[in-house]
Amino acid sequence: xxxxxxxxxxxxxxxxxxxxxxxxxxxxxxxxxxxxxxxxxxxxxxxxxxxxxxxxxxxxxxxxxxxxxxxxxxxxxxxxxxxxxxxxxxxxxxxxxxxxxxxxxxxxxxxxxxxxxxxxxxxxxxxxxxxxxxxxxxxxxxxxxxxxxxxxxxxxxxxxxxxxxxxxxxxxxxxxxxxxxxxxxxxxxxxxxxxxxxxxxxxxxxxxxxxxxxxxxxxxxxxxxxxxxxxxxxxxxxxxxxxxxxxxxxxxxxxxxxxxxxxxxxxxxxxxxxxxxxxxxxxxxxxxxxx
Numbered sequence: 001x002x003x004x005x006x007x008x009x010x011x012x013x014x015x016x017x018x019x020x021x022x023x024x025x026x027x028x029x030x031x032x033x034x035x036x037x038x039x040x041x042x043x044x045x046x047x048x049x050x051x052x053x054x055x056x057x058x059x060x061x062x063x064x065x066x067x068x069x070x071x072x073x074x075x076x077x078x079x080x081x082x083x084x085x086x087x088x089x090x091x092x093x094x095x096x097x098x099x100x101x102x103x104x105x106x107x108x109x110x111x112x113x114x115x116x117x118x119x120x121x122x123x124x125x126x127x128x129x130x131x132x133x134x135x136x137x138x139x140x141x142x143x144x145x146x147x148x149x150x151x152x153x154x155x156x157x158x159x160x161x162x163x164x165x166x167x168x169x170x171x172x173x174x175x176x177x178x179x180x181x182x183x184x185x186x187x188x189x190x191x192x193x194x195x196x197x198x199x200x201x202x203x204x205x206x207x208x209x210x211x212x213x214x215x216x217x218x219x220x221x222x223x224x225x226x227x228x229x230x231x232x233x234x235x236x237x238x239x240x241x242x243x244x245x246x247x248x249x250x251x252x253x254x255x256x257x258x259x260x261x262x263x264x265x266x267x268x269x270x271x272x273x274x275x276x277x278x279x280x281x282x283x284x285x286x287x288x289x290x291x
Contacts, residue, residue, distance in 0.1 A: 007042065014038055015058045018095045023063075025056040066094055069104040073140060074111070076132040076184040079206045080125050080214075089121040105144065108137055128214050132180045135234075138172040138225040139184075142232050145170035148290040156289065161255035165248050166290050172225040173237075173246050177218040181234040183209060226286060235286075240265050241279055 014035060020026050027036055039051040046054070070090050071078060078086040097110045112133050115122055122129035146169045159165060186209045190202040222242035224235045237245070244261035248254070258276065267275055283289065 010038065011042055011058075014042070014055055015062045016098060017059065018091070018098075019060065019063050023060065025052070025059040027052075063094075066099060066104070066107065070094065070107055073108050074133065074136050076136055076180065076187050077122075077129060079183075079187045079210050080129050080132055081122055085121065089115075092118070092121065105140060108133075108140065112137060125214055127218065128178050128180070131176045131178050132184065134174055135176070135180050135184060135223070135225070138174060139232050142170045142172055142225045142227050145227075147227070150287050151289045151291050155291070156284065159254060161258075162253050164251060164253055165257075167245065167249050168226070168288050168290055170227050171245075171249070171288060173242060173249070174223045174225065175242070176221040176223055178213055178216060179221060180213070181221075181223055181236070183213045185234075226288065228286065240267060240275070244279070245283075 014025075017026070017029055017035070025035055028034055035055070036052045039055040043051045043054050045051045049057075067090060070093075071086075074086075077089075081089065093111060093114050094107075096114060099107055101107075112130065115130060115133060119126050148166075148168060151165075187206055190206050190209075220239065222237040222239060224237055224242075224245070226233055226235060240261040243263075244257045247257035247260045252260070262272060265272075
């Protein structure tokens with residue numbers, strides 16, 4: 001290993017080490033190593049700051065950037081659990097799953113799994129919080145996932161019951177218990193302002209909306225998260241639509257997907273053909289089918 005690479009790794013380890021609860025760089029790491037001694041070995045002091053204080057600037061700015069990105073990605077979760085609880089959750093999660101990618105886009109990729117193992121951070125609104133996390137992560141994935149060329153209309157007209165029909169890779173389908181799609185739209189629209197009274201009113205409206213949604217009885221909600229012209233949208237689906245699309249997405253034939261969609265369906269036989277025709281026309285117009 002080159003001397004430069006060794007120095008780079010030591011600086012990275014110091015910068016990426018979690019902050020204390022007071023948001024300062026700890027004097028000692030969790031393994032007992034001295035950050036002060038490491039700072040003296042890596043950075044020279046100047047006439048205003050010690051080596052430790054200079055290294056601490058980078059350590060704090062690194063973590064403040066992670067915090068900022070995480071908050072931007074999960075405003076709905078923060079609205080549900082509250083600012084103080086969200087901060088505790090965020091710091092605990094990022095300590096267990098620090099950034100391991102060149103892009104901060106992946107910061108929340110393990111959050112659903114982590115919250116399943118640490119539900120104390122989202123009690124007493126666990127189910128509502130989990131729905132929101134799944135939606136917010138789907139939003140991130142849909143925003144920057146690949147888009148493939150659309151299927152040719154002639155090819156679409158030649159499909160038969162034994163054909164397979166591929167969907168855009170950016171599509172995500174969710175089964176939810178609460179209307180978090182409506183809630184996140186409300187939360188994002190209540191972004192607050194620099195004016196103190198306006199910001200307080202915005203926070204109050206968020207809290208009222210969260211309380212209202214949390215008070216609702218759980219229901220069966222099926223949602224497609226999709227993209228159009230670089231914007232992410234949420235589309236409610238009927239149970240039959242959801243089952244058809246998710247079956248198609250696993251590579252099953254159109255016939256198999258239709259059978260799955262109408263298993264135990266309340267839609268009468270005579271209404272199923274028009275239902276399918278309308279559904280496929282809508283999905284095709286949204287650009288969901290690919291070559």
